Each structure stands twice: as structure tokens, then as C-alpha cells.
Amino acid sequence: MSLRLQWWLAILFCGCSVLRLTAEDCPAYPVSGSVANDPYSISSQNGVLTAKFTLAHSVDQYGYTHYCYKYDAAGQIVEAPTLRVNPGDTLNLEVFNRIDDKDAAKTRIKMAGMKTAGMTMSGSPGQTCGDGGDATLDSTNVHFHGLNVPPTCHQDDVIDTLIQPGSPGFKFSMQIPTTEPPGLYWYHPHVHGFTEFQVNGGAAGAIVVEGMEKYRPEVKGLTERVFVIRQRYLVPWIPGPYELTLNLQPAPATGLKPLIQMQEGDKEFWRVANASLQDFLELQVVQDNHPKDLELIALDGYPLAQTRIEKTILLPPAGRAEFIVKAPAVGTNALFYTTAYSTGPTGNADVPVTLANIELVGADKSRHAENQPQPAIPTAPPVPTTGLKFADLAHAQVTATRKLYFSEEFGGTNGPIQFYITVDGQKQRVFEPDEKPAITTKVGAVEDWTIENRALETHAFHIHQIHFEMLEVDGQPVTDNDLRDTIEIPYWSGPGTPYHSVKVRMDFRDPTIAGTFLFHCHILLHEDLGMMHKILVEP
Amino acid sequence: MYRLRQSGWLRAIALLAAVLAARGSATSQTQYVITNDDPGVSFYTVSQGGLLTLQQQVQIGGFGTVAGFFGANRLNMLDGGGQQCVFASIPSAGEISGIVISTLTVGGTASGSPTDNGAANGIGLASNTQYLYASFSSSNTIGTFAIQPGCDLSFINDVSAAGLAGGQIDGMTIHGNIMITTFTDGSIESFDISTGIPLANGDEQYSTATLTSQDATYPNSIDVTSDGHYAIFGDTSTLQVVEVSDISSGKLTPTIVYTAKKNISSSNVMLSPDETVLYVVNTQGATVSALYFDKTTGKLTTGCTSKQIRGESADWSYLGAMGLIAQTGNGGGLYVAEFGTPSGIAMVTLASSGGKCSLQEVPQSPFADPNSQGLLSIGTFPPRSS
Numbered sequence: 038m039s040l041r042l043q044w045w046l047a048i049l050f051c052g053c054s055v056l057r058l059t060a061e062d063c064p065a066y067p068v069s070g071s072v073a074n075d076p077y078s079i080s081s082q083n084g085v086l087t088a089k090f091t092l093a094h095s096v097d098q099y100g101y102t103h104y105c106y107k108y109d110a111a112g113q114i115v116e117a118p119t120l121r122v123n124p125g126d127t128l129n130l131e132v133f134n135r136i137d138d139k140d141a142a143k144t145r146i147k148m149a150g151m152k153t154a155g156m157t158m159s160g161s162p163g164q165t166c167g168d169g170g171d172a173t174l175d176s177t178n179v180h181f182h183g184l185n186v187p188p189t190c191h192q193d194d195v196i197d198t199l200i201q202p203g204s205p206g207f208k209f210s211m212q213i214p215t216t217e218p219p220g221l222y223w224y225h226p227h228v229h230g231f232t233e234f235q236v237n238g239g240a241a242g243a244i245v246v247e248g249m250e251k252y253r254p255e256v257k258g259l260t261e262r263v264f265v266i267r268q269r270y271l272v273p274w275i276p277g278p279y280e281l282t283l284n285l286q287p288a289p290a291t292g293l294k295p296l297i298q299m300q301e302g303d304k305e306f307w308r309v310a311n312a313s314l315q316d317f318l319e320l321q322v323v324q325d326n327h328p329k330d331l332e333l334i335a336l337d338g339y340p341l342a343q344t345r346i347e348k349t350i351l352l353p354p355a356g357r358a359e360f361i362v363k364a365p366a367v368g369t370n371a372l373f374y375t376t377a378y379s380t381g382p383t384g385n386a387d388v389p390v391t392l393a394n395i396e397l398v399g400a401d402k403s404r405h406a407e408n409q410p411q412p413a414i415p416t417a418p419p420v421p422t423t424g425l426k427f428a429d430l431a432h433a434q435v436t437a438t439r440k441l442y443f444s445e446e447f448g449g450t451n452g453p454i455q456f457y458i459t460v461d462g463q464k465q466r467v468f469e470p471d472e473k474p475a476i477t478t479k480v481g482a483v484e485d486w487t488i489e490n491r492a493l494e495t496h497a498f499h500i501h502q503i504h505f506e507m508l509e510v511d512g513q514p515v516t517d518n519d520l521r522d523t524i525e526i527p528y529w530s531g532p533g534t535p536y537h538s539v540k541v542r543m544d545f546r547d548p549t550i551a552g553t554f555l556f557h558c559h560i561l562l563h564e565d566l567g568m569m570h571k572i573l574v575e576p
Numbered sequence: 577m578y579r580l581r582q583s584g585w586l587r588a589i590a591l592l593a594a595v596l597a598a599r600g601s602a603t604s605q606t607q608y609v610i611t612n613d614d615p616g617v618s619f620y621t622v623s624q625g626g627l628l629t630l631q632q633q634v635q636i637g638g639f640g641t642v643a644g645f646f647g648a649n650r651l652n653m654l655d656g657g658g659q660q661c662v663f664a665s666i667p668s669a670g671e672i673s674g675i676v677i678s679t680l681t682v683g684g685t686a687s688g689s690p691t692d693n694g695a696a697n698g699i700g701l702a703s704n705t706q707y708l709y710a711s712f713s714s715s716n717t718i719g720t721f722a723i724q725p726g727c728d729l730s731f732i733n734d735v736s737a738a739g740l741a742g743g744q745i746d747g748m749t750i751h752g753n754i755m756i757t758t759f760t761d762g763s764i765e766s767f768d769i770s771t772g773i774p775l776a777n778g779d780e781q782y783s784t785a786t787l788t789s790q791d792a793t794y795p796n797s798i799d800v801t802s803d804g805h806y807a808i809f810g811d812t813s814t815l816q817v818v819e820v821s822d823i824s825s826g827k828l829t830p831t832i833v834y835t836a837k838k839n840i841s842s843s844n845v846m847l848s849p850d851e852t853v854l855y856v857v858n859t860q861g862a863t864v865s866a867l868y869f870d871k872t873t874g875k876l877t878t879g880c881t882s883k884q885i886r887g888e889s890a891d892w893s894y895l896g897a898m899g900l901i902a903q904t905g906n907g908g909g910l911y912v913a914e915f916g917t918p919s920g921i922a923m924v925t926l927a928s929s930g931g932k933c934s935l936q937e938v939p940q941s942p943f944a945d946p947n948s949q950g951l952l953s954i955g956t957f958p959p960r961s962s
Contacts, residue, residue, distance in 0.1 A: 383860065383894075444814040446792045447841055447860045448746065448760055449645035449697050450894055450915060450950065455792055457814070465792035465814060491814065493840070493860060531884050532838050532863050 062093040062135070063105035063239075064116045067286035070293025073393055075263050076243060076284055077110055078119035086122050087129040089206075092177050092226070094136045094238060101269060104136065104226075104238030116285060117242030119263050120224070124246060125215040131208045134177050134200045136235075166190035168201040172228045172470070175202045177235060179209060180227035180501070181244065182355060183338045183522045185426055185547065186211045188502050188554035195227035195501070196470065196553060196571065214549070216426045218504070218520070219248035220338030221308040221357040223265070229470055229569070233314055233561035237269055239285060241312040249306075251420040252340040255332065255361060259306040262297075264373075266392065268313035277385065281316065281375070283392045295393040297373060299364040306334070308359045311352040315560040317387050317495065317525060318352040319376040322395070324365045328374075332361040339504055339520040340422060349376065353497035353525040355559040364397060371395035381528025383445065384494035427520050430506045430544050433483040439476065442489040442536070443496040443526065443558060443568065456568035458498075458558060467567025474553055475570035482545040482574075489538040490526040496563065499523040500543070500556040500572070509540035523559050551576040608677075608957040609899055609911050609921065610662055612650045613947040617664045617675060620943070626901045626908070626923060628943040634680050636664055636673040643915065643950040644697030645713060646812065646843035646859045646896060647747035647758060647796035650953035654723065657705030661727035662957065665699035665710060672701065672710055674727030677957060684728025688712060688719035692734055698952075702750045707772055709755065711737070711748040718748070718757070720773050735774050739763035740782060743794075747809075751800040754826060756807050762786025762794035764809065764821070766828045779827040783809065785817050789833065793817045796843040797897075801851055802961075806874040808854060810845030816858055816865065817842055820874045834876045839863060846898055848907035849960050853879065853928065855910050859895045864912060864924050866933050882935035885912065885922045886942060896952035901925065903960050909935065911954055919951030920944050 067073075079088050091107045106117045122128055167178070167190075178198040186193045192211040200207040222244040226235040243263050250257040264283055271278040281288045286295040299305060311318050321328040328348040335341060337357050350358045365371035372394060378387040422428050440461035447454050457465040460475050478484065485508065488498050504520040527537040557569030609620040609628055616635045620628040644667065654661040660677035670692060673685040693714040694700075700711040708729055710719040716738040721729040737745050743761025750756075753770040754777075762782045767774035785793045793813035800807050805824045809831065811817035816839030819831035836842075841860035847869065848855065854876060856865040866879040885895060896913030901923070909925035920942035927934050945951050 382862065444791075445860070446812055446814050447894065448647075448794070448796060448812040448843065450643035450952065451645075451697055457792060462790070464790045491840075493862075532840075532858070532861055532881060533883070 062095040063103045063107065064114055066103070066282070067284070069287050069289060069295070071286060071296065073264070073283050073286055073295035073297055076117060076119045076265065077108070077115040078121050078263070079108070080121040081123060081126045084123070084125065085127045085129065086120060088118070088120065089131045089133070091133040091135050092235070092240060102238050104235045104240040106240055106242055117239070117265070119243040119245055121245045121247060122213050124213055124217045124219070124248060126213045127210065128213060129208065129210045130179070131206050132177070132179060132200055133206050134175070134202050134204050136175050136177065137202055164197045166194055166198040167207045168199050168204050170199060170201055172199060172230060174231050174234055176200065176228045176231065177226045178228055179224050181211070181222065181224050183222040183357070183504070184244065185214055185217060185503055185550065187549050188552040193502065196555065199228065213246060214426060216424060217246050218339040218425045219246045219252060220335045220340060221245055221263070221310055221359055222338045223310045223312055223357070225312065229468065230565050233565050236312065236561055237314055239267055239269070241265060241267060243308070243310050245308065246338065249335065249340060249359065252422055252425075253334045253344065254417055254419050255344060256306040256334060259304055259361065260300070261306045261308065264307060264309045265312050266309065266318065268316050279316070281313065281390050281392060288390055288392050290390070294391050297393045297395045298398045299395060300399045301364055301367060301397045303364045305362050305364070306359065307362050308357070309352070310357045311354055313354050315354055315385060315562060317354065317378040317380060317497070319378050320350045320352060320358065321348060321374045321376060322362050323372045323374045325369045329363065329365070333358065334361060335359040336519050337504065337521045337523060341517070341519060342422065345517070351525065353523050353559065354561070355497065355499055355523040365395055367397060380495040382493045383447070384528060426547070427504050427506065427544050430483070430542055431518055433542070433544065433546070435485050435542070436482045437478065437484040438486070439484060440487045440489065442491050445492040445494060454566070456558065456563040456566050458556070458568050458570060460570070468557070468569040469567070472571060474573035476572040477575065478545055478572065479575045480545060480548045480551050484543045484545070485540060486543055487538055487540045488526060489536045491529055491536050493528050493531065495525055495528045496568070497523055497525050497559040498539070498556070499559040501554040502550045503544055505541040505543050507539065508542055511535070511537055545574050548576065550574060610651060610955050610957060611913065611921065611945055611948060611951055612664045612953040613945065613951065614949050615666065616947060617651070617662060618945060618947045619680060620921070626925075626938070627940055628921060628923070630946070632680055633947050634675050634682065636666060636675070636682055637669065637671070637685065643952055645746045645796070646894070646952065647798070647810070648698040648700030648711065648713060649748070649897065650698055650701065651955040652701035652703050652708065653955055653957050653959035654703050654705065655958045657723070659723070659725070659727060660957070661723070662955070663701050663703060663708055663727075663729075665694065665701055667694040667699045670694065670699070670712075672699065672708065672721065672729060674729055676727045683726040684724065686721055686729035686731050688717070688731055689734050691715050692717050692719050697744065700745075700748045702748050702755070704750060707769070709748065709750060709769075709774070711745045711757065713744050713746065716745050718745070718774050733773055737765065737774075740780060747795065747797045749798040749800060751804050754804065754823060756798050756800065756823070756828070758795040758798060758809060760794060764795055764828055764831070766823065777827050781828060781830070783811070783819050784831045785811055785813070785819055785833045789817065789835070791815050791817070795819055797845055799845050799847050801847065801871055803871070805871070808845055808847065810842050810856060812841050812843045812859070814840060816840065816856065818845060818854065818856065818867065818876060820876065822874060832874070834867070836865070836878070839865060839881060844897055846900065846910070848900065849902070849904050850906055853906045853926065855898060855907065857895050857898050857912055862895060864895070864898070864910060864935055866926055866928070866935055868931065880933040880935055882924050882937060885914065885924070886937050895922075897954045899954050899956035900960055903956070903958060911956070913951045913954040914942055915950055915952055917949045918944060918946055919948040921951075921954065
């Protein structure tokens with residue numbers, strides 16, 4: 038979106054937002070400069086995790102519409118708790134929709150004039166899950182991002198599931214596969230055309246599948262932290278200037294930053310989810326202006342075959358990274374930081390942000406932490422990852438190959454701007470809820486997909502229900518065949534230069550994922566505007 | 577000797593008088609490159625070699641060109657009917673101002689009907705010596721204004737115009753008695769303007785590329801050959817797509833599609849004065865192309881494409897409209913609006929020989945346009961004669 042349009046919308050919107058102060062239904066954001074505590078967490082008991090969330094919203098004095106998953110923790114209302122489950126557990130989540138934001142919907146749609154962001158989006162004909170009706174800004178559902186669970190009603194279906202305002206409650210119930218990789222996942226709304234609204238407002242939270250220490254004993258005994266990085270536009274609803282938050286605490290460009298307190302000499306296990314709208318995060322822990330070594334443990338909820346040392350970890354929107362951080366040395370200035378990242382000539386600028394200041398606490402600060410003895414390396418050998426889903430994918434028989442590509446069409450600086458993901462050979466089109474699947478395959482298939490970016494903007498490919506194995510980047514085999522569910526594909530530099538691409542292996546062998554689900558760009562505006570299609574996996 | 581000299585002077589004076597009579601009394605020989613800015617219209621003088629120097633900005637009121645569609649001409653030049661004017665639209669205010677070239681002053685400003693609205697994506701302009709037409713992209717209306725002396729305008733009427741699927745009006749041009757429009761849903765339509773007010777010709781149709789191309793594409797800007805035989809459409813596309821329609825019957829016929837991969841969003845097109853070259857601004861791809869055009873057959877053949885316009889990727893997101901460097905021959909290249917903050921004007925020269933060509937950006941390019949935060953529309957005066 039052009040800056041000029043942003044100005045116009047900003048001018049118009051500011052006049053509206055002042056009038057929209059309402060009672061605050063959501064908990065207040067943590068105060069800037071305070072300690073960035075972990076989200077409240079709920080753990081499964083005896084193989085079952087049962088929780089009730091209420092999706093609410095409010096508008097603060099600055100005009101931010103705050104969407105929140107509220108949870109009643111024994112009389113205390115907390116926001117977006119972390120759900121902790123074990124492989125094989127049952128997750129029961131009941132969601133109540135208590136949002137009513139018609140004014141904002143009308144305002145945005147009138148101003149933005151975007152083709153697919155109409156007042157309503159019709160659902161798939163003849164199929165409903167939940168309350169049915171048209172999708173509006175007030176509708177919601179939940180996507181369990183990264184979990185390898187069925188795409189069916191009351192599990193991880195987002196095509197037909199709608200929870201309307203005032204609904205008596207919608208119950209999700211799913212069994213976490215016994216072979217589910219341990220790691221960090223997340224949940225967020227996924228109503229086509231309106232996802233960005235609610236995630237912009239903060240509606241997202243973490244899911245942890247326990248058991249990482251079995252596969253990566255390096256993390257055993259370490260202090261664990263969960264960080265959810267969200268993004269909110271400074272002019273509500275309008276892509277452009279933005280602010281990141283760390284566990285809901287704003288990390289403003291100027292002013293007080295969130296604070297992470299580490300024990301001198303400690304190593305900690307950080308689990309970081311990029312729950313932003315469109316920000317590509319290049320994460321670093323910086324000590325006196327130098328990025329520190331980070332021991333990468335897992336990506337997108339899947340433990341790495343071998344840990345590796347990185348100074349910068351790139352997370353596309355929706356990506357997750359889990360890594361070990363050493364406490365900084367005494368007397369140094371340390372930050373949790375994301376660098377600037379270029380998303381291309383037509384992409385939004387991803388600016389450098391200090392996510393938090395890191396402060397040493399406890400023990401004798403005259404000692405130098407990095408010179409201290411580290412905790413003993415666990416002696417128990419790691420459990421082989423061969424028992425996890427997708428573990429043997431590298432050796433599976435490939436049954437089909439496909440080529441897909443991202444592209445964009447700009448008729449002007451404001452619109453219509455069309456975002457496409459296309460199966461090569463098919464006609465470019467934006468997603469419609471009642472469309473036929475762009476890809477049909479069968480349970481048992483293993484497919485190699487090459488995904489190309491023909492747009493002047495970086496995109497983030499995501500597929501529901503499964504992880505995929507990285508094979509190649511720009512035609513060259515990768516050294517680390519990581520399993521991911523979201524991957525960045527850099528922008529095209531223009532005529533005379535090649536398209537960037539990734540080649541990944543898709544695993545459709547699990548019969549429980551039979552059904553229709555989605556693949557799309559996880560820049561949420563792009564997703565809302567139709568850079569998405571269906572895939573049908575026939576039983 | 578004296579008599580001869582006197583006779584020569586008299587002939588010269590008579591010749592000058594004839595020229596003035598033909599072009600209007602307030603003629604200007606100065607060549608300008610003109611931009612529609614925020615707010616105002618900037619005039620650049622053109623030195624030898626085509627280099628630009630900002631001379632003056634004329635304030636026209638309102639705020640903002642609002643950016644928007646690439647194919648909407650927010651500037652229109654009139655050099656005929658005894659007047660030399662520049663018309664500039666102010667979409668945020670719903671107004672069109674006329675500027676007298678000889679004095680660089682505003683001759684008048686007019687609005688359409690209360691419902692005419694181009695605030696979201698612009699107001700496109702086209703004129704002959706009697707009427708100025710304004711396409712209001714938000715209200716999907718075309719306003720007709722009578723051109724008054726002194727570059728003033730008076731609103732006459734407006735008509736509705738929408739794509740077959742409700743698409744917004746985007747490009748618009750006129751030639752003789754025909755007006756041609758494009759819509760964002762891929763529709764194209766022509767109108768009869770012989771009586772002044774546009775009257776639909778009943779030929780609204782989807783462009784061939786819209787219907788058949790696997791790649792998403794729709795016609796955006798339009799140019800017409802001087803004999804009125806062909807209408808040429810620059811498509812907004814994920815490729816470079818140009819379409820040509822035979823309009824010799826006075827109506828649109830199904831378009832012929834020309835495609836080039838590895839270019840993107842060929843939204844703006846313009847014929848060279850001799851109509852041997854079609855210039856294409858790849859509005860999203862940061863390049864410009866020259867295609868060879870056969871004006872007898874309407875066929876296009878491969879020409880050349882520039883390197884990425886300097887600075888575009890770093891500082892600008894889009895290219896906009898174009899103006900020709902020369903108003904004769906193959907045009908010699910083009911000036912291109914570079915949308916951004918601040919904006920600029922690129923200058924790209926064409927070298928063509930033996931069916932081969934090259935497009936080179938001059939070392940001094942781009943020229944800064946400090947008055948614009950989102951330049952899309954640019955033009956030259958005097959305009960190409962057509």
C-alpha cells in the first residue's frame with residue numbers, strides 16, 4: 038500500500054477513531070519498560086487440556102482496537118494463555134465470540150476500497166461449521182497453526198467454520214498426534230478477508246507441544262521462556278508504520294522497552310513465535326553491538342536434526358524459532374533485537390526494532406557470565422527423531438511434482454491490487470471461499486513443490502495441516518533439510534534477474550489430514566485479499 | 577533592396593500572423609515537461625539534450641493527486657482552438673483546473689456534479705478543442721466540460737460508465753468522434769462524442785487477454801493511431817501485455833494480444849509521433865520498453881527494454897505516466913514519472929536502427945520533483961500532435 042494512501046486513510050480515520058472509545062473489555066497492555074513475563078500457561082492434566090476462551094475487543098485511548106482471547110484463570114482474566122499439551126493429549130477449547138466492531142468494519146472497507154475486503158464474504162455453499170452465515174469482521178474461528186491435525190469441523194478447519202457474535206460457544210476438540218513434533222505452535226483467527234483485523238488487534242497465542250528435551254537434551258533443565266511477537270499498525274487497520282509488541286508489551290521506536298531479566302551465567306531456552314501481521318524478523322541477541330551466538334534447537338515446532346549456531350535467525354510471519362541464549366556478560370549492554378529486512382520494492386519496510394533490553398539479575402555481577410561454567414551437558418542420549426511425523430520424508434517415494442508461484446498485479450498505487458498464488462498452468466485468480474480446490478491429491482502422496490516468487494515483494498508460503506521438508510533454495514540443495522510450515526521466498530529484483538524459489542517436499546501420507554485445507558501467503562493482508570487457495574487430499 | 581527587405585519582413589510578419597491565427601493569439605514556444613503535484617502543477621523547462629529544470633509551480637488548490645490508477649491521465653494538454661492550456665485534475669477536491677500556458681496562471685477551476693467522485697483512484701482527463709472529459713474513478717462517471725476562453729471550464733453533464741462486472745473506470749482517451757475507456761474488471765468500451773456528450777456505442781466487451789490469458793491482466797491506459805484505425809491498450813498484468821483493437825468501424829473489435837514475459841504491469845502505453853514505436857512503461861517492473869508498431873497492420877513486434885530505472889527500486893515503488901522527449905519522429909525516448917517520496921522524473925533515450933533498439937537512461941536522470949510526494953502524471957507541452 039502506498040504511503041500516500043496511508044496518509045489519506047490516516048487523516049480520515051483519525052477523525053473516526055476518537056469517537057470510538059468504548060469500555061475496555063480486554064486486559065490492559067503491559068506497561069512499557071516493565072518485565073516481559075511469559076504468557077500465562079495452561080497445561081494438560083491427565084491427557085486432556087480443557088479451556089474456554091472469549092474473543093473480545095475494546096478500543097483504548099489511542100484508538101487501538103484490541104482483540105483479545107480472554108481466559109478466566111481462577112477469577113483473574115488473562116490474555117492469550119499458552120496452551121501446553123503432550124503428544125497424544127486431547128485439546129478441548131471452547132470459544133465464545135463477544136466482539137462487535139461494525140463501525141470499524143464499515144470505516145475500513147469504505148476507505149480501503151479493497152476488492153475482497155467487502156462487508157461480507159460468502160462461505161462455501163452447502164457446508165457450514167459452527168454458526169454459518171456470512172463472514173464479517175465480527176466473525177471468528179481458530180487456526181491451530183502448525184499442528185498436524187485434521188482439517189475438519191471442530192478441529193482445524195477454517196474454510197467453513199464461523200463463530201458469530203453472541204454464539205453460545207463453539208467447541209474445538211482434537212487429539213494431538215502421538216507423533217507430533219515437540220515444539221512451539223500458535224493459534225489465531227483465520228476468517229478469510231478479516232484475519233488481519235483480529236491479529237492486528239492482538240488475537241494470537243502460543244501452543245507448546247511438550248517433550249523437546251527428549252529429542253534435544255540440550256534444553257533440559259534450562260529456564261524456558263515463551264515470547265510472542267505481535268505487530269500493530271500505528272494507524273489502526275492501515276498497513277504501514279507499525280509497532281511490535283513482546284508478550285503484548287509495546288516495544289516502541291523510542292521510549293521504554295520491555296525488559297528481559299536473566300540470571301548471570303545462565304543459559305535459557307527461548308521459544309519465539311512471530312505472530313506479526315507481515316513482519317519478517319531477523320532475530321538477534323546483541324551484546325555491545327555484536328550479535329551473540331544462538332544455539333538453534335527447532336524451527337516451526339520441529340526439532341532440528343542437529344542443533345546449529347546462528348547469530349541471526351530469520352522468521353517469516355508465522356514462523357517460530359526455539360534456541361538457547363547465554364546470559365550476557367556483566368557490564369555489557371544487551372538487547373533482544375530484530376534487524377531491518379528488505380521485503381522488496383513493493384513490500385512494506387521492516388524496520389529494526391529493539392524488542393527488549395536484557396538485564397542481569399542475581400548473583401555477583403562482578404563476575405563475567407560468559408566465563409562461568411555452563412550447566413553440565415545432559416548425559417542422556419537424545420531420542421531419535423525417527424518416530425516423529427515426517428521423519429522419513431527424505432527417503433519417501435515422490436509421487437508428483439508441482440510448481441506454484443506468487444505474483445502481484447498493481448493497477449495503481451492504491452488499487453486494485455491483486456495478490457495471487459497460482460499453480461503453474463492454471464489461471465491466476467484470487468481466492469474465493471466457494472472455489473474448487475486448486476490442487477487435488479490423495480492420501481499417500483508425497484510431492485515436491487517448487488514455489489517461485491514473481492512479485493517485487495517477499496512472500497511467506499504456508500500450508501495448513503502438514504510440515505514440509507526444505508530441499509532447495511534457488512535451485513541449490515540446502516545443507517539443512519529443516520521441516521517447516523512457513524517459509525520466506527525473497528522478492529524478484531526485476532527484469533533481467535531470476536525469480537527466487539524454494540523446493541519443498543510435501544507429505545500427504547497421513548490419512549487423518551484427508552480433506553480440504555489451505556495454502557497461502559502468511560502476510561495477512563495478502564491472505565485476506567486472496568493470495569490463497571485450497572488443496573483437497575482425497576481419502 | 578529596401579523594398580525587398582520590406583517585402584521579406586512583411587512576409588515574415590504575415591507568416592507569423594498566420595501561425596498565431598492557427599494556434600491562437602497567446603502562443604508559447606517554450607517546451608515544458610509538466611507534472612501534477614501536491615498541490616499544484618510544476619513546469620520544467622527543457623534544455624538542449626532534453627534535460628529538465630524546474631521553472632515554476634502553479635498552485636491550483638485542493639490537496640493531493642491521491643495517487644491511484646496508472647492509466648488515468650491527470651494532466652491534459654490543449655494546443656488548438658486558439659488556446660494553449662494544461663488541464664489538471666485534483667481528485668481529492670473533485671476539481672479540474674485549467675492553466676494558461678503563456679502566463680502559467682490558473683484560468684479557471686470547475687467541478688462536476690455533486691456525485692462525481694475520483695477521490696480514491698484519480699480523475700482522468702482527455703480533451704479536444706471544444707470539450708474536456710473527466711473520468712471519475714470512484715463514481716464511475718464521465719463528466720463533460722465545455723472549454724471556455726482563458727482555459728476556463730464549465731460543466732455540462734455527466735454519464736455513467738462501468739465495467740461489465742462493475743469495474744471502475746480507469747483509462748480514457750478520445751480521438752475524433754470516439755472515446756474509449758477501460759475498466760478495472762477487464763472491460764473496454766467506446767462512446768460516440770460527436771455531439772459532445774458521450775453516448776455508448778454498445779460495444780462494451782472484455783478484452784481478449786482478460787478472457788484468455790492464464791495470467792491476470794486487464795487493459796489500463798489507451799492510445800489511438802492518428803488515423804483512428806487502431807486502439808492500443810497497455811495492460812495491468814503480472815506480465816507485459818499490450819492489446820490492439822481495430823476501431824476503423826467506429827467501434828471496438830476483439831483485441832489482439834501481445835505478451836512479453838519477464839516484464840510486469842505494462843499499464844501505460846504511448847505511440848511515437850511517427851507511430852513506428854509503442855512506448856510501454858512497465859509500471860511495477862521499473863523498466864520501460866519500446867515495441868515496434870506497424871501502423872498499417874496494427875501489429876507489434878519485439879523492440880527493447882531498458883535496464884531498471886535508476887533509483888526506482890531503492891526510492892520509488894512504481895513508475896507512472898510518460899511524456900515524449902521529442903514530438904517528431906520516433907519521439908527520441910521518454911520522460912517517466914517515478915512515484916515516491918519524493919518523486920522524480922526519469923529520462924530514457926531511444927536509439928533505433930535496422931529494427932533493433934536500445935533504451936538508455938541518461939546520466940542526469942532522475943530529475944527531482946520536490947513538489948510531489950506521489951508523482952503519477954506527467955506530460956509534455958506542446959503535446960504530440962494526433
